[in-house]
Amino acid sequence: MKIYVVQQGDSVDSIASSQGVSVEALTYDNQIEAPYRLAIGQALYIRGDDPSEDRTPLYVFGYAYPFINPENLDNTLPFLTDLYVFSYGFTENGDLVPPMADDDWMIDRALEAGVRPILTLTPLGADGRFNNNLVTTMVHNTQVQQRLIWNLGLKMQEKRFGGLDIDFEYIMADDRLAYADFVARTTEILNQFGYQVSVALAPKTSADQAGLLYEGVDYGLLGAAANRVLLMTYEWGYTFGPPMAVAPINLVRRVVEYALTEIPVYKMSLGIPNYGYDWPLPYERGVTRAETISNLEAIQIAIENGAEIQFDEEAMTPYFRYWKFGVQHEVWFEDVRSYQAKFDLIKEYGLTGAGYWQLMQFFRANWLLLSQMFEARKVGD
Template identity: 25%
Template structure:
């Protein structure tokens, strides 16, 4: 989840809040929007909440003792309460000191019984203090050797939360198979996590990113492969799929100049360049290329309204709980209309 690393933002802590309206009780699909601490995210929340039945701000993490650090932006909480929107707090293992997700920090809270208990107790305290409906755990870069320990942590935390009538959501990397050789996705045992959690938010974005070779952020076949695997191992009504509101711009000569670009940034870039994007049938995504002022060739991959609608439609095809969007703040009404169209 959390793309601040690639955006260059130095967020010390990671948080998300998930909210529901009464639509959940009627069986409507969940449409979750993650937000950041930016003013732009708040504007999106207030401007596009009618398209959502779920939202999410970014700030909570924890330390080695299991203490929860950070706080929810008060304006977002106030707005949620004003609109009678239920909220979930998302906790991640993002470590400010290393500016990255910290596998060692995650391991500490899994293996140290005192820290684990303290962590769970503090989650309950936080949820009650802020009237959160639940907790969304987003541990990334978990070590391959901690696979069983992570499942055990989810079981323990979910049990404590359930006793206090607090729900659990877990965010996991996308994968189409349980591959021991994939250090990024192997640590997440879909079957066990899905057994203990109320919802599993599958991060079906970042198929490709500026850290590697050019390609779609979320190709159709790649998403389908993940969802096919997810619904075989987790109850479909617990699964939430990810939809990106950003694309990537690769500088083929200087990778350090490659950038993640938000929805509105891409629109501005296309207009400036008078670009003629091409639909890629294999990925179901859009792409175009250009040369910058230094004569460097760039390749851009992104989603437009038609591809967003098509990919949102997969939630209905696989009969899952809904979709999540990363992130609110730089998108347009046309983006949300596309999600809404796909979810109908």
């Protein structure tokens, strides 16, 4: 396996010839469609030998909404251990709120592919935002917790889920201990019925990190409470923030290094983004809003606007600028180089999992690269 960066004057024919692969393999692996245009600076996955037998086993999963394109899901499932169905909410009384669309078909396809479906629990309100008041009500009321855990067990049995993921964000600082107790109680009960429980953690770099996103998240307590944790190492670059990499590797590394002081490494999965952002410039705080784009869309934007893709060696992330209708834009996204950096980090620290937010768009080069370095664990391994 190699990574090739497109130069001025390259074509799919010249690259395939110089790299010793067929045009069909090059275009298929990198999802390059006719008329086979390329962007200068575009990173391409170059197919090599078949993966070796001694690849590192890795717990691989990703979140998906029930309205995911079925073809995208089918293409992704062979690379996964678990499929996290996003998401179920809950009421102040502990009743479950189902996803916005039917998820039975996703569960069926996952099970047919030998992938374990996981119920993702979030406190999302009707407005689609995380409701920390709902979290406060639940974690301080034992009866509501009991009802919620009971309903989770029934739903998991009914739907054939194989586990639970607790994805709460913006937890109040005063709820830190009660939230950890809730995760511990849920894990203890569901483990008795063979269900794994994971918890998603905001990307902290110290125990006393300030901010609503961090203060209610205790790495040590939650790491002890759950069977597995996901470090949500993405969203440094986000919809309302200034243009920057979504998951700059230098900042991702700091989160991992702190997490390892609080959580056993065998429980830990690295969060990986499967998307990018396009910001109109100049950026104005509170006004500018970035558009979420897929990695393939980012490349097409560069091609259509004659932009040359750059690569930030500190963040280990591709980016570029372009003009459209008199407005300059800045785009940051993921490619095989940025994924390589994240996979290398997983190996360097001996992490045991990789979790993708999210699987709605299929980026084949990522999965081919992943499968060269790791072998996805299957349930029971």
